[in-house]
Amino acid sequence: MDSVLSIRDVSIQIRNQQLLQNISFDIGEGEVVLLSGANGIGKSSLLKSILRLDNEGKTINGEIIVRGFGDILKLNSAEIQKFRSRIAYVQQRDEYAEMGNIQVKDIISESGQPSSGKMLSTSEVNDLIDEWIPRHHDNRRIFDAKSKPAKFSGGEQRLLSVLSVIATRPNAELLIVDEPLNNLDFINARNISNLINRVIRDNPQMAVLMISHCRIFPFITREIKLTPGGIEEVPGPYTCHSCFGEHDDEGFYK
Amino acid sequence: MLFFALALVFIGVLAILSIGKNLAQISSLLRSDYEYSVTMRDPILQDDYYQFEAGISYSLSRESQTSLNAEILMQTGDSLYTTSVDWNAEQLSKYGVAISDGMARRYGLKLGDLLYSKHIVDGTIHEYTIEQILPEVSNIKSFARNSFSEGLIIMGYDDQYAENIVHTTRVYTKTPIDQLSSSASDMPVNIVYRTDEIAVVVRTLTPYLLAFLLLSIMASYGAVYFTNREVRHNMKRLIMLGFDKESLDSSYFTRIYSVCLPAIAVAFLLSIIAAFISGFSFMEGIYFLIAAVIEIVTVFIAVNGCRKRLWR
Numbered sequence: 001m002d003s004v005l006s007i008r009d010v011s012i013q014i015r016n017q018q019l020l021q022n023i024s025f026d027i028g029e030g031e032v033v034l035l036s037g038a039n040g041i042g043k044s045s046l047l048k049s050i051l052r053l054d055n056e057g058k059t060i061n062g063e064i065i066v067r068g069f070g071d072i073l074k075l076n077s078a079e080i081q082k083f084r085s086r087i088a089y090v091q092q093r094d095e096y097a098e099m100g101n102i103q104v105k106d107i108i109s110e111s112g113q114p115s116s117g118k119m120l121s122t123s124e125v126n127d128l129i130d131e132w133i134p135r136h137h138d139n140r141r142i143f144d145a146k147s148k149p150a151k152f153s154g155g156e157q158r159l160l161s162v163l164s165v166i167a168t169r170p171n172a173e174l175l176i177v178d179e180p181l182n183n184l185d186f187i188n189a190r191n192i193s194n195l196i197n198r199v200i201r202d203n204p205q206m207a208v209l210m211i212s213h214c215r216i217f218p219f220i221t222r223e224i225k226l227t228p229g230g231i232e233e234v235p236g237p238y239t240c241h242s243c244f245g246e247h248d249d250e251g252f253y254k
Numbered sequence: 255m256l257f258f259a260l261a262l263v264f265i266g267v268l269a270i271l272s273i274g275k276n277l278a279q280i281s282s283l284l285r286s287d288y289e290y291s292v293t294m295r296d297p298i299l300q301d302d303y304y305q306f307e308a309g310i311s312y313s314l315s316r317e318s319q320t321s322l323n324a325e326i327l328m329q330t331g332d333s334l335y336t337t338s339v340d341w342n343a344e345q346l347s348k349y350g351v352a353i354s355d356g357m358a359r360r361y362g363l364k365l366g367d368l369l370y371s372k373h374i375v376d377g378t379i380h381e382y383t384i385e386q387i388l389p390e391v392s393n394i395k396s397f398a399r400n401s402f403s404e405g406l407i408i409m410g411y412d413d414q415y416a417e418n419i420v421h422t423t424r425v426y427t428k429t430p431i432d433q434l435s436s437s438a439s440d441m442p443v444n445i446v447y448r449t450d451e452i453a454v455v456v457r458t459l460t461p462y463l464l465a466f467l468l469l470s471i472m473a474s475y476g477a478v479y480f481t482n483r484e485v486r487h488n489m490k491r492l493i494m495l496g497f498d499k500e501s502l503d504s505s506y507f508t509r510i511y512s513v514c515l516p517a518i519a520v521a522f523l524l525s526i527i528a529a530f531i532s533g534f535s536f537m538e539g540i541y542f543l544i545a546a547v548i549e550i551v552t553v554f555i556a557v558n559g560c561r562k563r564l565w566r
């Protein structure tokens with residue numbers, strides 16, 4: 001299987017603290033990998049390192065090889081921006097509350113703009129929302145293009161964050177998702193699972209690396225666990241809990 | 255932007271209220287051309303004034319028991335008053351006076367208003383018409399007898415005073431001191447060089463000036479910091495999405511500059527207007543210009559520092 005992402009002997013040191021040491025793993029085409037591990041062990045730091053984000057005080061050694069880009073740690077500023085524009089990354093924290101009057105239209109349209117080169121109109125954004133997220137029972141959208149995320153609940157912000165990336169970059173080779181279910185209620189957690197499941201089914205070549213403490217994703221194919229001693233492959237099939245209800249044969253929640 | 259502009263205007267107005275008088279004194283001293291002032295017995299018939307030991311005083315009303323706290327000089331009858339002394343008065347009438355600008359503003363006096371003084375020779379209270387308002391005058395050294403003076407009053411020539419009251423002459427000149435000594439009937443005393451007067455005013459002024467400029471720097475940095483805080487999360491989102499970094503840099507600079515630079519320009523203009531209303535001096539204009547330049551430099555430095563942190 002052709003590797004989309006290869007982590008080779010990666011060590012991460014944040015100031016004087018050694019966070020990760022000699023971590024290695026690969027993710028191939030079509031694999032959906034859950035990265036698990038205790039809080040603070042360095043899962044999010046590893047994901048950010050793949051995108052070279054939050055580098056202040058951080059030392060990264062080893063190789064992070066992404067197909068088509070080579071070693072990410074050796075890319076220059078322009079190359080790293082091109083790389084970021086080609087992969088789909090959902091960050092752990094949403095900071096829309098700090099972004100003033102920004103609208104859903106801006107978030108979604110700008111998410112797609114670096115790769116597609118075009119901005120979406122208000123109606124195109126609404127079409128995209130309707131395409132990806134089911135409406136309420138009274139036919140209202142959870143949010144529309146003109147809504148202001150600064151006023152959203154934590155769950156709505158999270159949903160927007162995942163939607164904005166997945167709906168605008170469905171053809172990315174690599175999807176990285178950090179804690180997609182933070183602050184989400186039962187319905188929206190299932191919506192997010194369905195969103196990710198759909199993009200994987202639409203683009204079966206996509207490699208996915210995901211962090212989540214909730215085990216509700218039926219489409220996970222493999223689990224690796226970060227431990228204080230390094231990284232280990234979790235044996236056996238991924239166990240999906242049914243606390244959010246039952247899913248169908250294709251892994252979609254109703 | 256408005257808040258930042260108002261903060262800068264507030265600092266500017268505060269500065270003018272605190273150091274405007276000193277700035278005006280420096281302006282006046284710089285515009286003057288004499289080298290030093292000196293006390294002599296007799297006038298030299300150019301840029302000289304009588305000063306009396308007797309207590310001549312002026313008040314705002316005929317009945318007032320409180321006199322104005324001012325230095326008082328009298329024009330000589332025959333002297334020529336040139337532009338060598340910036341605050342020289344035109345020829346005044348016997349019952350006319352010229353007062354310095356700070357005193358006029360402090361007491362709300364204008365041309366044509368009256369001051370009152372009990373004539374030491376004839377004992378009657380006379381009305382004195384304000385015929386001229388003079389630039390602010392340094393009274394730190396020239397008139398060392400009263401360091402708390404609020405300003406200067408120049409009287410027109412009064413022969414009764416000149417003939418009956420003991421007096422000396424304060425001369426403002428650039429004639430070499432040895433030449434002046436040889437031609438005078440006594441030794442000139444109490445020599446004060448204009449450069450020393452400027453130095454004294456500058457020394458008085460400097461701590462306040464630095465404090466106000468520091469406030470301007472802090473306000474400018476604050477404006478950049480808070481504008482940066484407004485946009486930084488959005489900028490981080492865009493860099494994470496893979497937008498071109500140079501374009502983002504350009505947008506970031508445009509955003510910060512479009513807030514800070516117009517605010518500095520507006521504050522500069524409002525401060526100049528405020529200074530004009532309260533009696534503009536050349537040095538006040540220089541102060542505002544320096545403050546604006548320092549604010550702009552601070553903005554440029556701060557915005558680059560914040561930008562570097564933004565992309566880390």
